[in-house]
Amino acid sequence: MRGIVDWIVERTGPDTPPGEPASRPAEFAADAPGENRRYPSAPGGPAGPGGSRPGGTRPGHDVPGHDVPGHDVPGQPGSPRGDQDRSGRGRDRHGAAGHEPGGSAAAARTGRGEPALVGAAQAAAAAPPGWTAAAATTATGAASAPPVTGGADEDVEAIPLQRFVVEPQAVAAPADVAPADLTGCRFLLVEGGLGVGLALATRLEQAGAEVRILAADDPGLVDQIRAGAGADGLAWIASADPDANERAVLPGAFPALRAAALGGSRRVLAVTGNGGRFGRSTVRGGDAGRSAPGAGLAGLVRTIAREVPGLALRVVDVEVKEEPRQIANSLFTELLGPGGPVVVGYREGARATPRVTPAPLGQAADVPAGLDASSVVLLTGGARGITAAVALELARRTGCAVELVGRTAPPTAPEDPATAGAPDAPALRRALIETGIRRPAEIEARLARLLAEREVRTNLAALEGLAASVRYHAVDVRDAAAVAAVVADVYDRHGRLDGLVHGAGILADRLLRDKTAESFDRVFRTKADGARALLAAVRDDIGFVALFGSVAGVFGNRGQADYAAANDALDTLAIAAAERFSGRVVSVDWGPWGAAPSAAGAGMVSPELAREYARRGIGLIDPAEGVDALLRELAGPADGPPQVVYMCAGAGAFDA
Template sequence: MPAWRAATAPGLVLSGLQECVRITDDGSGVAPALAEVLRGHGMRVDVVGADELGREPRGQGCVVLLDALSDPRHPAQDSAEVHGRLLRALTALAPRDETDAGGARSVVLVQDSGGPGPAAPPGRAWLGGAVALARTAHQEWPRITVKGIDCARGGRPAADVAGALATELLTGGGEPEVALTADGRRHHPHTEPAPPLEPVETSRTAPDPFFVVTGGARGITAPCLVELARLRRPRLLLLGRSALVPERPGQAAEKDDAALIRSLLAEDREAGAVRTFAEVRAEAGRLLAAREIRHTLTQLENAGAQVRYASVDVRDEKAVRARLEEARDLWGPVTGLVHAAGVVADKMVADKTPEQFERVFSTKVESLRVLLDATADDPLDTICLFSSISATVGNPGQSDYAMANAVLDHVAGELARERPAARVVSIAWGAWHGGMVTPPLREHFARQGVALLPVAEGARAFAAELAATSGPSRIVVVPDPGQPGQWGGASDRTGTQIQALVRAGAQRRPLLRDHAIGGRVVAPLALATEWMARAVPGRVAGAPFALHDIHVRRPITLGGPGPHWLTVEAVRQEDRAWHMCVGPVDDRAHITALAVPDRPPAAPRQDRPARPGPSAAAPRYGVPPLFHGPDFHVIEEILDRDDGGVHATVRGLRAMGWSDDGRWVTDPALFDAALQLSLLWAQGVLGPTLPMRVERCEIHRPGAAPAGPLTCSVTARSCGALSADCDALLLDTGGGVRAALTGIRLIALPG
């Protein structure tokens, strides 16, 4: 089921803010207040209407879409207008081709639907599709950083909401999705196993339940209802668009679409009728749909249900009310709703038309509003909404479908709070082995390694959810527990780029003045590693992790007073790893690394023994190779030093008095201490060197080290004519492994 995990902001700036920012006006005062805060940080900001974005020149830096924070008088009725405006704005910003970076470096979509905090105000659920749109755009646009923010306003003044959003833009980096509560907490989404359900036999459903079902006569809903009929013997009113058109004699023998089309064409020839092929194919489709509906009705009756079918557009409130009244006269009040109607019109955001959006979105959202209004006086004890995993993780081509289903997910939560005695659930289905998943789609999913949900298994899950006495209002149903993280390819798409910024320079970070070589301030490898670690997508805060193949390709020099903007970028590789790099904005690959977030380091071990020496010596800073100024005097005492390595006590960033805002992922002071000791060892065996590569950096205890004394042991690996290699082990006061640097490569300096 969808859940939230507390998260600390990485302390990185969202890409594009350094150029210019355009904010769409939400009408509630947040947009101008946010613009004022960002201008105070030196940003160029304009507040515009969403429909103005398409008329402006491309290359807009960062675009922040606040339309879903608006306060329409009737959120349910205005849901399509708000979400349609967001989709049109994204269409205007969409890249033209694979080489185009689109109309912005980054796009941010904001909504207020409660997130992990207290419930949002009534009605906000109907405006809860903006983040799902961000999830889909994140997948479709690999060269643009797309971010979704669920920001709870919680009755706060516009200035306070703007301040929370500004803090996220300035410190939250390029993380694709985050939720901000009104009390200042920050969370990331994830999925976790739902609690087990009670046995179906202990159903809390009333005797002879009367369910109104949309979209239940065809597709995947039909086997679900058959399973429900077998267990509960319900009364079912099925509402669908397809008419029960009669078949002429002989047509029933035609078993598939092609055979039926041939039969219809033959009939036309005999009758001398002239129709286009499209008209004949449409009639064949209507006949096959009616045939499927009749088959479903027969199955339901054989399973023990009483069934009525009505051909109706569920968006037509007058027609729906009339059909419900007819059924109530026969069966009494409605006790349950199953809203499973849905259509898709898969097109990328750049190609999505308003007509496609209206059809897809209204079939899900407007139909639900009509159903809820039409049953407002019925004693509903069960409400089940058929959502999609596309709303949870996004899916290329399904921006409108993802938004619509996300609205259903949020409305389910609101209904569950309003009706505590009822079972309310929104089921985000994964891909079924049937229904709208055609053979070509099945092949596509097979290539992605996505397992399909067997029909019988899905039907049993549906019946169990309706029979449960309690449970979460939102669940994801897939055959593989790990599937939500990979379905649709959000994290797996090769070439996906996520960018963030660092504002560096001696003025911005005074300690950098003490890391100057030949009079030039050079960004320390230790800090560059920290910046890359902060930007690793999917890294779990506080959990051990490793960076591989850290490589200095070119030093990052920070000349002049600054500030200097550096870009930190993550690019998805074919093997599920992320290629990380940091450097100037338009020339990023100065320092690179490789991250595999789901492959943490092995359990800490101390396989390099401590090397206590006979006597201690103070490090000689200001004498090569220790060029570092006072803020980088991180070596406390050298306990032992010979050709086999160096052993010393060292200081972490807290002991050095570096600013500690709780965002540190590594401890750069300790990392730099290990590199400095490596330089000392290499000086004795090779002469002057510079560290250019680290084969592997294992962080077993993330974050800033305690202020007490720590130790670092550098152990030789090899030494040649031009390079030397060593390892470093950093230990806490109690001897536990804090970090390990394996394969530090030092290159001899010319001359």
């Protein structure tokens, strides 16, 4: 579906060569506090306290994906680029356009912008000792991708769609790092209301460190980080608190974490409060009502790991009901310990990490149970892109009523004859220029809007013939009140809501060093706030809920800190919501899709990009197959896994 649109990409600066770290602020160059002082740097990463490496390994080397290729690929998703919100609204507002009409090398065609990915072989080669053992399980899971010899379209098609689940897997805790001599080291703890920061400060101070504790909403926090208050380590603990203030969690925490990652600290640890098992409780319903504290941090940190090599990074999920001192002990170990998985969790002292493992494709019925012509399904983003393909197939198979949400204004009149005859984006661009518009930014914004309207019009027309009824709501899903009003309206008119698909999402890819808080906010909130608003508005008897995530959230991706965080947040929200609803609740983390057969344009991913993906062992999901897989997933048992990954690749293709 989305293939009828050419995404015009403006690169905002030269790509970072593979493996090159994001630049550090000048004040952290050579004589930054703590730099080359107590932790003499080894190639590729800082060494441990006191000049030795705790556990004998290099903390910086537990960072996967520090050599992610792909930025030399024209139009490569994941490359730093301008706002890719196809509506053009973002460009209007932020003036990010400016490419030449007709396109250029810098105005590449691209698709959804799914991750720039690392081939399994490269990942294995890049993985340092100590990390390899943990990563290898993920990388080499039974579903490793079939060999791809390179480039030919038939290779792209040869990679079958595979299903994975993401589950906590026990992983050995590192040896106790105490007693470390931290004399002269500076740590900054961002404390919430759990008392864990105080307990951690005590341990660090006992080892000789200088510790400062600040609140997440301290107005001077970012400046303090830049000034080196946490030069040897930042522990972001406030995010684990279920009552955290909005600066403690994403997107509010982004500016401070960005400052820490880009030179403020050599170790960054963030804490989430999802029970030490990433939201999974031992008993279904056992954690109903958990608010998913820290949702999205894992996706953000996985991306930082890919963009900033040499940084010791960890996200630690904890059970906040445990003793603060016990939690602090785990954090102390993770903060100072040797390499290991970026994301770990602790429950009753046992350590785990989320592991992507192959799972059989669903064999269930081809429609969610009980769905028929009397049913009602609400789909955000459902008038365009892959979610529209789902809406169409759902309506085709069941005849259900369809309610759609998107921001594009519903087309009320036929298209202006001046452009109506232009069949595709290049022709449309020419037609717009002929109408007298000269400013490239305006041309591109008008072009994007027209293409979006066409897509919405086409899909609504197709749905008219298939669904019991179709209604389109022009609403921004970040507006919780508007979302609640839409859902209330659906219950008023139909008396029921049987299914929800949250497919709304945008991209604004840029490397961390170029990413603004505003743009992070927009990308993150579209997914996460949208999901929260929808989940709050729907009744408990809803038959199914599907949140559309991405492999970017599972694996992280250069240039997509916001998108990865947003999709990771969806995973956590789905896991939490599965505790509340009796129906099927699942976040579906998609790999890149191919163009729908009905798409008028070049397709979601250009042939060049498809070949680049294929070279890495990643195929494109055939839209019909993707939709079918989703409907089978939703038709499965209500207590099925709350997070699944669908991609035409083995897990190792995305690993590093």
